[in-house]
Amino acid sequence: MTLETSYFMDSLVFSNIRQRPTRTIISVSGVALGVILVILNTGLVRGMLNDRIRRERGIGAEIQFTRKGSSMLSPSSVMSLDLRYGDRLRQIDGVSQVSPVGRYVQTGKSGLGFEQVDGIIFESYASISGLKVVKGRVFQNDSEVIVDEFKARQSNLSIGGEIQVFGKQLKVVGIYAPESGARIKMDLSALQTFLAAENKCTFIMVKVSDPDKQEEVQKRINSELPGNVVVLTRDIATGFGRSIPGIDGFVNAVLTLSVIVSSLVILLAMYTTITERTREIGVLKSLGASKSYIIGVIEKEAIVISMIGVAIGLLIALVAGWAIEHGTTLQLEFHWTWILTAILIGIGAGAIGALYPAVRAANQDPVKALAYE
Amino acid sequence: MDEILLTENLTMTYRVGKVDVHALRGLNLSVNPGEFVSIMGPSGCGKSTLLHILGGLLQPTSGRVIIGGEDLTTLSDAERTDLRRRKIGFVFQRFNLFPTLSAEGNLKIAEHIHGKGKPSRDNRMRLEVLKLLQLENKMRHKPLELSGGEQQRVAIARAVINRPAIILADEPTGNLDSENSKIVLDMLSRLNRELGQTIVMITHNPEAAAVARRTIEMRDGTIVKDYLNASN
Numbered sequence A: 001m002t003l004e005t006s007y008f009m010d011s012l013v014f015s016n017i018r019q020r021p022t023r024t025i026i027s028v029s030g031v032a033l034g035v036i037l038v039i040l041n042t043g044l045v046r047g048m049l050n051d052r053i054r055r056e057r058g059i060g061a062e063i064q065f066t067r068k069g070s071s072m073l074s075p076s077s078v079m080s081l082d083l084r085y086g087d088r089l090r091q092i093d094g095v096s097q098v099s100p101v102g103r104y105v106q107t108g109k110s111g112l113g114f115e116q117v118d119g120i121i122f123e124s125y126a127s128i129s130g131l132k133v134v135k136g137r138v139f140q141n142d143s144e145v146i147v148d149e150f151k152a153r154q155s156n157l158s159i160g161g162e163i164q165v166f167g168k169q170l171k172v173v174g175i176y177a178p179e180s181g182a183r184i185k186m187d188l189s190a191l192q193t194f195l196a197a198e199n200k201c202t203f204i205m206v207k208v209s210d211p212d213k214q215e216e217v218q219k220r221i222n223s224e225l226p227g228n229v230v231v232l233t234r235d236i237a238t239g240f241g242r243s244i245p246g247i248d249g250f251v252n253a254v255l256t257l258s259v260i261v262s263s264l265v266i267l268l269a270m271y272t273t274i275t276e277r278t279r280e281i282g283v284l285k286s287l288g289a290s291k292s293y294i295i296g297v298i299e300k301e302a303i304v305i306s307m308i309g310v311a312i313g314l315l316i317a318l319v320a321g322w323a324i325e326h327g328t329t330l331q332l333e334f335h336w337t338w339i340l341t342a343i344l345i346g347i348g349a350g351a352i353g354a355l356y357p358a359v360r361a362a363n364q365d366p367v368k369a370l371a372y373e
Numbered sequence B: 001m002d003e004i005l006l007t008e009n010l011t012m013t014y015r016v017g018k019v020d021v022h023a024l025r026g027l028n029l030s031v032n033p034g035e036f037v038s039i040m041g042p043s044g045c046g047k048s049t050l051l052h053i054l055g056g057l058l059q060p061t062s063g064r065v066i067i068g069g070e071d072l073t074t075l076s077d078a079e080r081t082d083l084r085r086r087k088i089g090f091v092f093q094r095f096n097l098f099p100t101l102s103a104e105g106n107l108k109i110a111e112h113i114h115g116k117g118k119p120s121r122d123n124r125m126r127l128e129v130l131k132l133l134q135l136e137n138k139m140r141h142k143p144l145e146l147s148g149g150e151q152q153r154v155a156i157a158r159a160v161i162n163r164p165a166i167i168l169a170d171e172p173t174g175n176l177d178s179e180n181s182k183i184v185l186d187m188l189s190r191l192n193r194e195l196g197q198t199i200v201m202i203t204h205n206p207e208a209a210a211v212a213r214r215t216i217e218m219r220d221g222t223i224v225k226d227y228l229n230a231s232n
Helices: A003-010 A012-019 A021-057 A084-090 A122-129 A149-154 A188-195 A211-224 A233-243 A247-276 A278-286 A291-327 A336-362 A366-371 B047-054 B077-087 B103-114 B124-132 B148-160 B178-195
Strands: A063-067 A095-107 A114-120 A132-136 A144-148 A162-165 A168-177 A184-187 A203-208 A228-232 B005-016 B019-031 B036-040 B062-067 B088-091 B166-170 B198-203 B214-219 B222-228
Touching (some): A021 A247, A063 A233, A084 A095, A184 A188, A228 A233, A247 A278, A278 B077, B005 B047, B019 B222, B036 B178, B047 B062, B124 B148, B124 B178
Parallel strands (some): B088 B166, B166 B198
Antiparallel strands (some): A063 A203, A095 A203, B005 B062
16 A cells, blocks of 8 residues: 555544544435435426426327416316317318317325326327227226326236226226326216316317428417417427426425535534544644645545435435335436536535534634643 | 744733733743753743743734744744644643544644645654654554553654654643653653754653753743753
């Protein structure tokens, strides 16, 4: 071992981390908690939205028509759109097909997250989206549903199985592909009956005859049926942050919270440490250690602790993410930018949290510090 | 010969409540390179204050302190810290080793600070000091695994390893039994004789003071006696 590495291993920083295990464990947990918070929350937001967007886009219609105040992505069960809009849309130049969809939102089976049910008119929906029943058959009465392959796999459903919608046990009669919209589909009229919304739906899918002219059709719908929301399906991705109100605020709140948690834990841990080590800091000063040297020793210690916390936090977040995906209806999607953000937040918060104790230590009166019991 | 340490009219006044306490009253002291000086006196005579001022840990109320040609009293806090790094080695009554570091780690951190973050290139000084202090086999031990005498020898090694201009020792035998005291004092005097290390040592023990070549007696913040010890 060279002189440098042996010094490195034996340095004050590492020996303090080893010699004060309780302090180290508590601070490592604090940082890990922050990292887990960031990764799981952003992963969840991203996963849920992207999953939804993928399925919304899979719907096959270029345009989605709905009333103001209801959104394809928002978790609410509003069926306020009159079905007669469908006839009026069909008459607009450039529109080739329309299909109304009713959407119902219920809590996920584990109580976490939510689950949507689409009420559709099978023939028109299938013709626009290309949806096919790959196993079993199409629903034929109010107590039958079909589900997509993901749902069947995740909830361990097979033909003849039962699924709870509106608190009722409905029978799964078919499995369909590809994924589009909600994962559970039933007859629109059945949904209308359940929700006591005769002749209503949530939105209407509009297929145009020439996809290159979808913007013109959108304009035409807007002028002929003003006061409604006419969205191009391809714009849903870019608009998704806005389509669920407060999602950016939520992500920012999570980030801020985790910075605060991590830096406070490190601040308290390092504050206790420097108080415990007042005399050692006095000795460092008597040896001629400058303020920046002392700040450096304490910051390095905090950063090493933070890095351990970040590594453990990452590991736990990834394992927890896997468990959540398999145990609930929630979808997670990790992205390297958020993982990087979590790492930077963990280490940065550690460095920030240690700053005050470090500066305080560096400014201690050496004579008093040496006399400290 | 130029003094390595010189004080002129050094005064130090503390304010305790509404009362001024005169710890030093116009103290004049000069120490030549290679001297071993003990400073004796009863508690409260100002000897600890003097040592802290000489080491740049305290700023005097008035007067001058010159160490190796640099006037400490004109320096900023950061400059005094830097002078301490370059020229002063402290030995304390309570050893003050870093408890989480091995004996070797304690020496290395002193070298690290002295070298401004660079590890020392030259092992010869360390080996010579360790041999002289008979610490070669103790380097892997943590302070709590060493006896008081051994801990103090490690602390002395730490103070001397960067070849400071002066070692300031504050009651180095105050926490030791007589046998270990004798060993530590013997080590200090060997460092002085064999390496020419200048040492200023505070003690209230006349036997310890007698190990030095020169003894200064203080009372009420000033020097009352300054004499050479015949036996040395």
